[in-house]
Amino acid sequence: MNSEFTIAVHSLVYLAYIPDRMANSDMIAHNVNTHPSRVRKVLSCLKKSGYLATKEGIGGGYLLNFQPERVTLAELYEATSVGSIIPSWSSGSTDPACIVACNMAKVMDRIFSDAERQLVLYLEQTTIADVLQRVRESGIEQHSR
Amino acid sequence: MNSEFTIAVHSLVYLAYIPDRMANSDMIAHNVNTHPSRVRKVLSCLKKSGYLATKEGIGGGYLLNFQPERVTLAELYEATSVGSIIPSWSSGSTDPACIVACNMAKVMDRIFSDAERQLVLYLEQTTIADVLQRVRESGIEQHSR
DNA sequence: TATACTGTTATTATATTTGTTACAGTTGAG
């Protein structure tokens, strides 16, 4: 799985967490632990999909453009990483002498596509608000020990 | 997703397809379109899990050790590629100043593990015999055009 | 007009995946 999905989810959870729901790429990159440029790349994509507003110039940054309860991980997967569970390598050949050799790639591709559909169905069950909630619960566990 | 899973499935479908259900790594590698050594690596793993018998020496090779109707893709995924949909990269840091930064990795890891469980559930629905059937149907489509 | 941002591209570094070679160990035929 593509780690841009992780960066997208983390960034949005972080924005949902902070009071004014706004931060620039430096702050997000520091929280996510990657390079600001990578954050900008992922978030510019989420902006195009309408999940974020941006403000350029002094004091600007990324601003959450949705209710955390209304955006699911499935949407973010589709926006950033669709196809990423399908392996780039395919078996078989176009040699028509063996139906296994020449049809396996097609059959496996179908299996992977369907698997991805199942994955998306599962990701639909979790919203950004849910993830933030889990983060908070993790924090509580941590302190109570 | 790991392509060893693809190699495993393709190899077993091929063995299930050929009449005597036996072939050596050269024949399988040629059908799969990879190196015999890679085939041996994957299949030695499947042998350990009991899906194959091997015969060394002249005329030897890999022999299907199960009914194609009784082995699911889930088992092969577990044998060859478990964990492969979980990204190696994790976000966040151990810096305790922000609960998002320090708990996201754990929360995401849980999400990916659950996603993998869903994937396995899906793969349980398909057997090697089903895949072979689909290969045969692809072949029919191909000829009827 | 200077400054602080985003958006984007290009480049480098690192990690992963795949291909290949090599060889020890095993089996069975002759």
Place this chain on the structure above:
DNA sequence: CTCAACTGTAACAAATATAATAACAGTATA
């Protein structure tokens, strides 16, 4: 017994994918 044909495995090389970094044009705002 000996040779040839296998598997099993490790080591290495090549190719590819991923992540980090740098650079800079464009834009908004103080």
